[in-house]
Amino acid sequence: MAIxxxxxxxxVASLLxxxxxxxxxxxxxxxxxxxxxxxCILVAGQxxxxxxxxxxxxxxxxxxxxxxxxxxxSGAVVFSDVAEWxxxxxxxxxxxxxxxxxxxxxxxxxxxxxxxxxxxxxANLAKSPTRRFIARRILEFCRTVPELVFALIFVVAFGLGPxxxxxAIAIHTFGALGKLFAEVxxxxxxxxxxxxxxxxATRWQAIRFAVVPQVLSNFASxxxxxxxxxxxxxxxxxxVGAGGIGQELIEAVRKFYYSDISAILxxxxxxxxxxxxxxxHIRRRLLSAETGR
Amino acid sequence: MKHNPPDLAGIxxxxxxxxxxxxxxxxxxxxxxxxxVALAGFALMRLEFSFARLGxxxxxxxxxxxxxxxxxxxxxxxxxxxxxxxxVAIAFLGTLLAALFAFPLGFLAARGVLGGAVLRFIxxxxxxxxxxxxxxxxxxxxxxxxxxxxxxxxxxxxxxDIGSFTKLxxxxxxxxxxxxxxxxxxAGGTKLHVLRFGIIPPVLPVLLSQVLYxxxxxxxxxxxxxxVGAGGIGLHLAEMIRTYEWDRVAFIILMVLVTVALIDFAxxxxxxxxxxxxxx
Numbered sequence: 405m406a407i408x409x410x411x412x413x414x415x416v417a418s419l420l421x422x423x424x425x426x427x428x429x430x431x432x433x434x435x436x437x438x439x440x441x442x443x444c445i446l447v448a449g450q451x452x453x454x455x456x457x458x459x460x461x462x463x464x465x466x467x468x469x470x471x472x473x474x475x476x477x478s479g480a481v482v483f484s485d486v487a488e489w490x491x492x493x494x495x496x497x498x499x500x501x502x503x504x505x506x507x508x509x510x511x512x513x514x515x516x517x518x519x520x521x522x523x524x525x526x527a528n529l530a531k532s533p534t535r536r537f538i539a540r541r542i543l544e545f546c547r548t549v550p551e552l553v554f555a556l557i558f559v560v561a562f563g564l565g566p567x568x569x570x571x572a573i574a575i576h577t578f579g580a581l582g583k584l585f586a587e588v589x590x591x592x593x594x595x596x597x598x599x600x601x602x603x604x605a606t607r608w609q610a611i612r613f614a615v616v617p618q619v620l621s622n623f624a625s626x627x628x629x630x631x632x633x634x635x636x637x638x639x640x641x642x643x644v645g646a647g648g649i650g651q652e653l654i655e656a657v658r659k660f661y662y663s664d665i666s667a668i669l670x671x672x673x674x675x676x677x678x679x680x681x682x683x684x685h686i687r688r689r690l691l692s693a694e695t696g697r
Numbered sequence: 698m699k700h701n702p703p704d705l706a707g708i709x710x711x712x713x714x715x716x717x718x719x720x721x722x723x724x725x726x727x728x729x730x731x732x733x734v735a736l737a738g739f740a741l742m743r744l745e746f747s748f749a750r751l752g753x754x755x756x757x758x759x760x761x762x763x764x765x766x767x768x769x770x771x772x773x774x775x776x777x778x779x780x781x782x783x784x785v786a787i788a789f790l791g792t793l794l795a796a797l798f799a800f801p802l803g804f805l806a807a808r809g810v811l812g813g814a815v816l817r818f819i820x821x822x823x824x825x826x827x828x829x830x831x832x833x834x835x836x837x838x839x840x841x842x843x844x845x846x847x848x849x850x851x852x853x854x855x856x857x858d859i860g861s862f863t864k865l866x867x868x869x870x871x872x873x874x875x876x877x878x879x880x881x882x883x884a885g886g887t888k889l890h891v892l893r894f895g896i897i898p899p900v901l902p903v904l905l906s907q908v909l910y911x912x913x914x915x916x917x918x919x920x921x922x923x924x925v926g927a928g929g930i931g932l933h934l935a936e937m938i939r940t941y942e943w944d945r946v947a948f949i950i951l952m953v954l955v956t957v958a959l960i961d962f963a964x965x966x967x968x969x970x971x972x973x974x975x976x977x
Binding site: 444447448449451452453455458462463466469502506508512545548549552557558560561562565567570636639643644654669672673676677 | 741746757782786787837842846924938954
């Protein structure tokens with residue numbers, strides 16, 4: 405290929421050859437990666453019993469189902485009789501309130517634990533590498549096991565109701581926030597800590613006066629973000645009998661109370677979006693307060 | 698050498714705002730803490746927490762922990778392994794399908810790339826709505842469509858991740874440097890050329906790394922969707938918990954932990970490789 409250039413043809417040719425070789429090597433890698441990917445897809449499709457013909461013949465029931473949940477038992481569209489559609493509004497709102505309380509209490513307990521352990525898990529403040537290692541493994545365990553698994557076990561131990569839900573969310577939050585908090589602590593300016601320690605302070609005095617002021621707004625911001633996630637998590641706790649709106653939802657789905665499904669789903673989505681907006685507003689104000697200082 | 702005590706009174710006089718806390722900010726702090734404590738107290742009462750219940754639950758929990766040692770699969774080792782493979786396959790296919798669908802949606806939802814404000818608004822609300830519904834709820838809905846089994850799980854993970862990916866992808870696309878795009882336009886390229894040569898090359902590694910990250914977290918989600926009957930290890934886990942087979946419960950949890958750790962390790966390596974070779 406001839407390219408208009410100010411360089412002598414020979415030089416251009418060698419550059420082109422280099423370029424072609426580079427492109428060819430990248431293409432080869434790409435094809436190899438795609439081949440591996442295709443192989444993985446085939447194996448995964450086998451293992452997860454994907455049956456495309458069955459899916460295609462049944463697919464029409466997905467839009468049908470979505471449509472069906474927007475019709476009342478009488479066959480009328482839900483919007484025609486909102487009072488009938490939201491007949492259980494009072495009960496559902498109470499359950500939504502419980503869901504929020506579960507998320508709040510779980511976040512609070514988890515965050516307090518994470519606050520305490522994050523200083524041991526942070527590289528710059530840990531008393532010893534062994535303690536740090538143990539703290540990190542505990543946090544890792546708590547956030548890797550899904551909260552619903554904790555909820556299942558706690559339901560057996562503590563009985564049905566919101567108590568196991570709160571505890572499950574608290575444990576998961578403890579693990580997730582502990583890691584984030586420790587990362588925040590690792591990024592602080594160490595000069596105040598050194599100063600206060602040189603002045604004869606104890607470890608907890610140093611944390612109170614040199615570390616906490618630096619990290620508090622970040623901690624609060626992460627805590628609010630976690631609350632947002634936990635509201636979503638608490639909405640399904642009822643699936644395993646651990647309290648909240650999930651119980652009502654799974655009953656409606658299992659018993660084919662179609663219009664109830666859409667009503668409860670809309671309540672959940674609305675609540676989640678409201679909480680998202682609210683926490684985002686507070687977080688933005690926290691961040692601006694931080695930068696304005 | 699003479700030791701000089703610090704001139705505390707002088708320091709107080711020179712920096713009053715540092716030495717005496719601002720009364721309004723202190724009031725605000727006390728108010729916020731009081732509200733939080735009051736709300737927590739209300740929640741404790743409303744959700745029927747009691748020392749008796751917590752105490753007896755703790756005793757039960759300790760008993761269970763004792764029964765968990767040593768973890769053992771009993772006669773079900775092969776069954777559990779197959780279910781675990783199913784879980785990983787669900788997470789893998791769900792993540793992949795979600796990424797495929799979210800790729801075009803991400804461009805639609807990004808400011809100033811494709812389409813107008815109306816399309817962008819619709820795409821964004823669509824993704825917000827999808828994200829407001831938990832994976833487990835999607836699993837329940839899909840079970841009604843394709844029946845019990847892992848396929849419903851794949852579709853559930855796919856649906857809930859389409860929402861998250863659309864949001865993440867559009868943010869990555871918006872953050873891309875505009876200079877290459879301007880260069881292509883000024884050299885006479887079309888919008889399609891801009892997409893192919895100005896936007897996709899810089900965002901692809903970012904998107905790939907997000908997808909890999911989600912693969913790991915979806916493996917964890919895939920372990921629980923079995924609880925409602927959407928395939929994978931969750932079904933066995935829930936069953937073993939309900940029948941008090943604690944050594945098997947411990948075995949399954951350990952299996953999941955090891956698998957998640959392996960996938961985490963592999964995806965971190967892959968992410969480094971992807972970002973490392975393509976980064977400018």
